[in-house]
Amino acid sequence: MASLDAQLEIIKRGCDELLIETELRDRLKSGRPLRVKAGFDPTAPDLHLGHTVLINKLRQLQDLGHHILFLIGDFTGMIGDPTGKNTTRPPLTREEVAQNAHTYTDQVFKILDRDRTEVVFNSSWMDRMGAADMIRLAATHTVARMLERDDFSKRYKGNQPIAIHEFLYPLVQGYDSVVLKCDIELGGSDQKFNLLMGRELQKHFGQPPQCILTMPLLEGLDGVNKMSKSLGNYVGINESPAEIFGKLMSVSDELMWRYIELLSFEPPETIRKWKQEVAQGRNPRDIKVALAQEMVARFHGKAAAEAALADFEARFRQGEVPENIPEVNLSPDGDGLPIAQVLKQTGLTASTSEALRMIEQGGVKLNGEKVSDKALRLGKGEPFVLQVGKRKFVRVTIV
Amino acid sequence: MASLDAQLEIIKRGCDELLIETELRDRLKSGRPLRVKAGFDPTAPDLHLGHTVLINKLRQLQDLGHHILFLIGDFTGMIGDPTGKNTTRPPLTREEVAQNAHTYTDQVFKILDRDRTEVVFNSSWMDRMGAADMIRLAATHTVARMLERDDFSKRYKGNQPIAIHEFLYPLVQGYDSVVLKCDIELGGSDQKFNLLMGRELQKHFGQPPQCILTMPLLEGLDGVNKMSKSLGNYVGINESPAEIFGKLMSVSDELMWRYIELLSFEPPETIRKWKQEVAQGRNPRDIKVALAQEMVARFHGKAAAEAALADFEARFRQGEVPENIPEVNLSPDGDGLPIAQVLKQTGLTASTSEALRMIEQGGVKLNGEKVSDKALRLGKGEPFVLQVGKRKFVRVTIV
Numbered sequence: 001m002a003s004l005d006a007q008l009e010i011i012k013r014g015c016d017e018l019l020i021e022t023e024l025r026d027r028l029k030s031g032r033p034l035r036v037k038a039g040f041d042p043t044a045p046d047l048h049l050g051h052t053v054l055i056n057k058l059r060q061l062q063d064l065g066h067h068i069l070f071l072i073g074d075f076t077g078m079i080g081d082p083t084g085k086n087t088t089r090p091p092l093t094r095e096e097v098a099q100n101a102h103t104y105t106d107q108v109f110k111i112l113d114r115d116r117t118e119v120v121f122n123s124s125w126m127d128r129m130g131a132a133d134m135i136r137l138a139a140t141h142t143v144a145r146m147l148e149r150d151d152f153s154k155r156y157k158g159n160q161p162i163a164i165h166e167f168l169y170p171l172v173q174g175y176d177s178v179v180l181k182c183d184i185e186l187g188g189s190d191q192k193f194n195l196l197m198g199r200e201l202q203k204h205f206g207q208p209p210q211c212i213l214t215m216p217l218l219e220g221l222d223g224v225n226k227m228s229k230s231l232g233n234y235v236g237i238n239e240s241p242a243e244i245f246g247k248l249m250s251v252s253d254e255l256m257w258r259y260i261e262l263l264s265f266e267p268p269e270t271i272r273k274w275k276q277e278v279a280q281g282r283n284p285r286d287i288k289v290a291l292a293q294e295m296v297a298r299f300h301g302k303a304a305a306e307a308a309l310a311d312f313e314a315r316f317r318q319g320e321v322p323e324n325i326p327e328v329n330l331s332p333d334g335d336g337l338p339i340a341q342v343l344k345q346t347g348l349t350a351s352t353s354e355a356l357r358m359i360e361q362g363g364v365k366l367n368g369e370k371v372s373d374k375a376l377r378l379g380k381g382e383p384f385v386l387q388v389g390k391r392k393f394v395r396v397t398i399v
Numbered sequence: 400m401a402s403l404d405a406q407l408e409i410i411k412r413g414c415d416e417l418l419i420e421t422e423l424r425d426r427l428k429s430g431r432p433l434r435v436k437a438g439f440d441p442t443a444p445d446l447h448l449g450h451t452v453l454i455n456k457l458r459q460l461q462d463l464g465h466h467i468l469f470l471i472g473d474f475t476g477m478i479g480d481p482t483g484k485n486t487t488r489p490p491l492t493r494e495e496v497a498q499n500a501h502t503y504t505d506q507v508f509k510i511l512d513r514d515r516t517e518v519v520f521n522s523s524w525m526d527r528m529g530a531a532d533m534i535r536l537a538a539t540h541t542v543a544r545m546l547e548r549d550d551f552s553k554r555y556k557g558n559q560p561i562a563i564h565e566f567l568y569p570l571v572q573g574y575d576s577v578v579l580k581c582d583i584e585l586g587g588s589d590q591k592f593n594l595l596m597g598r599e600l601q602k603h604f605g606q607p608p609q610c611i612l613t614m615p616l617l618e619g620l621d622g623v624n625k626m627s628k629s630l631g632n633y634v635g636i637n638e639s640p641a642e643i644f645g646k647l648m649s650v651s652d653e654l655m656w657r658y659i660e661l662l663s664f665e666p667p668e669t670i671r672k673w674k675q676e677v678a679q680g681r682n683p684r685d686i687k688v689a690l691a692q693e694m695v696a697r698f699h700g701k702a703a704a705e706a707a708l709a710d711f712e713a714r715f716r717q718g719e720v721p722e723n724i725p726e727v728n729l730s731p732d733g734d735g736l737p738i739a740q741v742l743k744q745t746g747l748t749a750s751t752s753e754a755l756r757m758i759e760q761g762g763v764k765l766n767g768e769k770v771s772d773k774a775l776r777l778g779k780g781e782p783f784v785l786q787v788g789k790r791k792f793v794r795v796t797i798v
Contacts, residue, residue, distance in 0.1 A: 078531075079535065126530060132478055135533065136564070139481035139564040140482075140562075142562055143546075164537040164538065167566070168533075
């Protein structure tokens with residue numbers, strides 16, 4: 001196992017806040033595997049890199065020998081929105097929960113080691129809890145304490161309704177830590193209040209309080225807003241190797257370092273070296289390539305990563321056409337052929353009218369240059385490369 | 400059954416508030432026995448007349464043919480004070496609840512008809528409620544709505560802690576009305592908020608909302624503060640006939656009418672007649688006697704009421720001594736005897752020194768007049784009445 005300081009460096013990397021470091025240090029000293037909890041909604045997510053920030057940290061803790069409790073909060077999910085106001089959040093059935101958990105973990109286990117991850121459902125203890133114990137749990141905190149939570153405070157001051165059960169959910173989440181006897185709980189920075197509930201409830205139940213580790217939200221490809229599907233600035237982990245690779249190559253040099261900190265598993269020494277090299281004039285693009293390759297390899301394997309790199313380099317970086325593209329010889333009509341004919345005869349378009357439309361839309365390139373003249377005639381002689389859209393290439397010789 | 404208007408007059412008599420009268424009128428019209436709930440703590444009370452105001456109203460409803468649900472809130476009683484701050488309110492065991500309920504109803508059935516009263520314990524449904532349903536119940540109301548309750552609002556503004564479970568108790572109380580399908584709920588005026596919860600929850604669960612009837616707090620014998628054991632201004636229902644009678648005779652003429660309104664079952668016509676008579680010069684003391692007799696009869700029976708009246712009249716009202724008091728003839732020492740000797744020889748005091756002490760304390764009366772002269776000599780001739788304290792009388796003749 002790594003030294004205490006090395007462990008702490010890995011644990012703290014990229015995190016927003018660690019409470020309380022001295023307590024964590026003491027627990028790490030014990031040498032036993034710590035119980036690390038992270039809670040997830042029982043939805044069927046389509047994960048993007050933003051979601052993986054937290055999961056990466058779990059993986060790092062797993063690699064340090066700690067025990068990961070992947071908690072699915074299905075108890076509240078099966079309650080749904082009891083105010084009935086949110087019709088888009090109907091109560092989930094037990095079957096839906098199981099199905100969603102499957103979808104979730106299938107993605108998560110691209111990062112976490114399936115064999116060393118304990119998936120737990122809080123319904124397994126909360127379903128047995130009676131109203132009386134719920135009341136006892138509610139008695140552990142005051143209304144004023146609950147209204148300290150940022151979103152509650154804002155809504156209360158803004159006369160936005162807060163249903164009383166919303167005060168109970170953080171208690172349920174905190175109680176999960178009691179049942180699981182957690183040493184650490186991870187969450188997004190917006191979860192800090194709830195993670196602290198776990199600390200307080202553990203104290204109430206006579207347990208040493210868990211340490212809490214909050215992770216920041218990942219910025220999207222625009223470098224400004226948080227990564228989100230609805231904003232379109234995301235990289236989905238189920239996207240194709242080429243898409244993942246290409247999107248990551250498109251980020252700014254500054255954002256690249258942020259992504260490396262939160263997404264890469266490269267050791268700190270490597271990252272320090274990269275920074276030094278870039279400071280001394282190395283092209284940051286090289287580092288971006290390394291990051292893009294690591295991400296593609298994580299979600300699609302090493303071979304896919306190498307193929308994606310080769311493909312990317314061929315198409316975008318060097319402006320070259322891919323290797324092994326079809327070669328076609330055409331007979332001229334006089335001293336050459338109209339471009340629409342060439343596109344049709346090579347099969348790049350289905351018809352000359354489609355060919356003309358593609359040219360109009362700017363989707364046709366000749367030797368890498370966009371074609372705008374629909375009447376262009378291509379003559380005999382040297383071969384040339386015609387490209388339609390991003391992926392269709394043909395090398396043509398008019399003989 | 401009485402006419403609708405007559406029923407309503409009885410129901411509304413002495414009440415603080417009836418919500419909503421038109422709804423109650425509609426339900427009464429149906430002619431079916433209405434389900435009337437009143438909730439009580441599972442404590443073992445020593446009831447005084449203040450407590451009986453509400454129970455009297457139940458009796459009146461019972462006499463109108465309605466069904467009384469005497470609800471004992473043992474579910475929360477068995478939880479106790481889960482904050483652990485109130486060490487004087489430990490959780491009750493099931494045995495204690497049963498014992499207390501017995502003590503309670505033994506007193507209550509001096510007013511209510513035992514055979515037509517359904518005693519229910521809310522633990523019988525709340526013990527089976529799960530945490531999930533408690534959460535659903537909590538979702539029916541907002542934090543802001545709950546903070547409208549007077550005491551919550553004051554405490555919140557005054558930075559006094561409100562534990563979150565305190566928001567759940569009014570919901571539990573309201574839910575009891577749902578389970579019991581109540582038509583009316585009775586409570587003290589300070590309970591209005593909680594009674595409204597019942598209304599709202601019944602609507603939520605698709606039931607017609609109960610009417611609510613709040614009863615005022617009864618003033619104590621001082622006519623100022625609410626009747627309470629700790630203030631000493633109370634009449635306990637287990638006090639002796641003489642005490643109940645005497646205490647009620649001591650109230651002011653004004654307070655007498657208030658007590659009649661809230662405590663007497665005399666029909667409205669009788670009370671109107673009394674008021675008229677007093678206005679025309681009748682001594683209010685006569686009415687007070689009727690009230691005192693009614694109360695003694697209620698808690699000790701008719702014979703006790705008559706005895707108490709006779710005794711009271713003898714001792715206090717007419718300044719007379721009771722009938723059949725011991726008669727003693729003493730021999731004079733010269734032309735009479737020192738009073739201390741008389742007190743000792745008649746057995747009113749154990750010794751002359753006790754006799755002198757009683758005189759000093761103002762506890763000795765001669766023919767109804769307080770004796771202050773310790774050297775007083777009593778002479779031969781007419782019999783006189785000596786009295787020590789309130790109850791010891793002797794008729795003495797020095798022969």
